[in-house]
Amino acid sequence: MGMTITEKIIAAHADLDEVTPGQLVDARIDLALANDITFPLAIKPFRDAGGQRVFDPEKVVVVLDHFNPAKDIDSAQMHAECRAFARETGLVHVFDVGTMGIEHVLLPEQGFVVPGDLVVGADSHTCTYGALAAFSTGVGSTDFAAAMLTGKCWFKVPESMRIELTGQPGPWVGGKDVILSIIGEIGVDGALYRAMEFCGEGVSRLGMADRFTITNMAIEAGAKNGIFPFDEQTEAYVKGHGQRPYVVHTPDPDARYVETLTLNLSSLEPVVALPFLPSNVRPVSEVKGMKVDQVVIGSCTNGRIEDLRIAAKVLKGKKVAKGIRLIVIPATPGVMLEAIAEGIVQEVIQAGGAVSTPTCGPCLGGYMGILARGERAVSTTNRNFVGRMGHSESEVVLASPAVAAATAVKGCLAHPEDVM
Numbered sequence: 001m002g003m004t005i006t007e008k009i010i011a012a013h014a015d016l017d018e019v020t021p022g023q024l025v026d027a028r029i030d031l032a033l034a035n036d037i038t039f040p041l042a043i044k045p046f047r048d049a050g051g052q053r054v055f056d057p058e059k060v061v062v063v064l065d066h067f068n069p070a071k072d073i074d075s076a077q078m079h080a081e082c083r084a085f086a087r088e089t090g091l092v093h094v095f096d097v098g099t100m101g102i103e104h105v106l107l108p109e110q111g112f113v114v115p116g117d118l119v120v121g122a123d124s125h126t127c128t129y130g131a132l133a134a135f136s137t138g139v140g141s142t143d144f145a146a147a148m149l150t151g152k153c154w155f156k157v158p159e160s161m162r163i164e165l166t167g168q169p170g171p172w173v174g175g176k177d178v179i180l181s182i183i184g185e186i187g188v189d190g191a192l193y194r195a196m197e198f199c200g201e202g203v204s205r206l207g208m209a210d211r212f213t214i215t216n217m218a219i220e221a222g223a224k225n226g227i228f229p230f231d232e233q234t235e236a237y238v239k240g241h242g243q244r245p246y247v248v249h250t251p252d253p254d255a256r257y258v259e260t261l262t263l264n265l266s267s268l269e270p271v272v273a274l275p276f277l278p279s280n281v282r283p284v285s286e287v288k289g290m291k292v293d294q295v296v297i298g299s300c301t302n303g304r305i306e307d308l309r310i311a312a313k314v315l316k317g318k319k320v321a322k323g324i325r326l327i328v329i330p331a332t333p334g335v336m337l338e339a340i341a342e343g344i345v346q347e348v349i350q351a352g353g354a355v356s357t358p359t360c361g362p363c364l365g366g367y368m369g370i371l372a373r374g375e376r377a378v379s380t381t382n383r384n385f386v387g388r389m390g391h392s393e394s395e396v397v398l399a400s401p402a403v404a405a406a407t408a409v410k411g412c413l414a415h416p417e418d419v420m
Helices: 005-013 038-048 071-091 102-108 122-131 142-151 177-184 201-205 208-216 232-241 306-314 333-342 345-351 401-410
Strands: 024-028 031-035 060-063 093-095 118-122 135-138 152-156 159-166 194-197 223-227 259-264 272-273 282-283 294-297 327-328 377-378 395-398
Touching: 005 024, 005 118, 005 152, 005 159, 005 194, 005 223, 031 038, 031 142, 038 071, 038 142, 060 071, 060 395, 071 093, 093 135, 102 122, 102 159, 102 208, 102 232, 118 122, 118 142, 122 208, 122 223, 122 232, 135 223, 142 152, 152 194, 177 208, 177 232, 177 259, 177 282, 194 208, 201 377, 208 223, 208 232, 223 282, 232 272, 294 306, 294 401, 306 333, 306 401, 327 345, 333 345, 377 401
Parallel strands: 031 060, 031 118, 060 093, 118 135, 159 194, 159 259, 194 223, 294 327, 294 377, 377 395
Antiparallel strands: 024 152, 272 282, 272 395
């Protein structure tokens, strides 16, 4: 019986000729990732298991990105614990102030992930790397501790669902609109513990930034992972960023899929997810005019240079509306430098927005833009749960960079065409 891309990657790392959905396997990992919130939680179980050294100091990566630069005493202590453990165990790749960026943008940018890899991360949005035709998924801190110690992780092989993309995206439609439209159709548990495998001629019409956005939010549909096939765009990206040889896996003609979903990209329009679920999706045209207090453009979902270019295109020559706070967060130092070189940072500041150092910031209610009671933000982040960005009586509307920038200019939830 044939296998899907996800099944082939898992089988290769478990040294098996074949795996089937539901099978439990121990698989070698190519990379283990943690951040300043999850890494400290993994240290105790690592110690309790007798750990003194990690399985490979080159393959455990720590990115202090959530509360860094330290926002308070507690976060400073957390960072100090991470740094001490990294020194003690000889970790080679620790990204701190000045080098750190948002982990799921930083690692592909720095070439840590290549096609065919198996990556685990103590963060749910580790599924982002499926855009590179790799299997990547989030794990708990205890599983991460075991991965640090042994270089392996156990998995239940997920069922795969096939998502066929057709057509050509229209103006202002990007990866965020694609994945929100899918989640709006299938719900937040529509892909529960499944691999979301994207395919079809529409894939070639999506850039790598779009694909990263889509796989990043696979977890918001309950998926174990999201994965794109290797193609010319993947190859070009890896040539520009990759550091290692890689293996390309393709699905067999008789691969097993538990479900097939077809999405015509030509039929899409800009959408938003209203509170309090990523599945509460509506076309912008139906809900525009909604009162907004803050706009955030950034995060591991939409903080890449392509996202900032789109926002700058909307903002160019305009001003942020009175009463609106615009916060723009480049995802990595590299993105920041590109944004400076291209005049994007200047464009944002001249429009009346603020530009932050690379950080997860307000996405998880950390800092750099916390909401007060009764406030509402339009944000390019990935979750809009109750209290996600601050007070439990605040609200987050998920949107693309284009819609977010248009909202900042208009002063209320807006379609990009409303301000262009």
